[in-house]
Amino acid sequence: MENNVNEELMDKLKKVCVCKNINRATIKSAIKSGARTLEQVKSVTGAGTGACKGRRCLHVIEDLLEEYHRSK
Ligand code: FES
Incomplete structure (x- = not known):
């Protein structure tokens, strides 16, 4: 619980x-x-559409997607 x-x-x-x-x-x-x-x-949140064009964030989003798919 505390971890969550x-x-x-x-x-x-x-x-x-x-x-x-x-x-x-x-x-x-x-x-x-x-x-x-x-x-x-990207289209739902707008993430990855900023000044760096996702250079700093898209790999993190990919990791979160992968984590989600792995937990299913
Ligand atoms: S577009 Fe996401 S950190 Fe730059």
């Missing part, structure tokens, strides 16, 4: 897409709500 709370807190604090100010909680929630590919996560 910590994880949720960290998800809110951790920025995945710095350019667009999008945290890990937003990315995870998009994935949970049905975004299953990088393109879908």
Whole structure:
């Protein structure tokens, strides 16, 4: 239980897409709500569409997608 709370807190604090100010909680929630590919996560959240064009964040989103698919 405490681990879940910590994880949720960290998800809110951790920025995945710095350019667009999008945290890990937003990315995870998009994935949970049905975004299953990088393109879908990008279009739902706007992550990866900032100034660096995803250079700093797309690999993190890919990891989160992979983690989700692995846990299924
Ligand atoms: S960090 Fe996501 S587009 Fe730059």
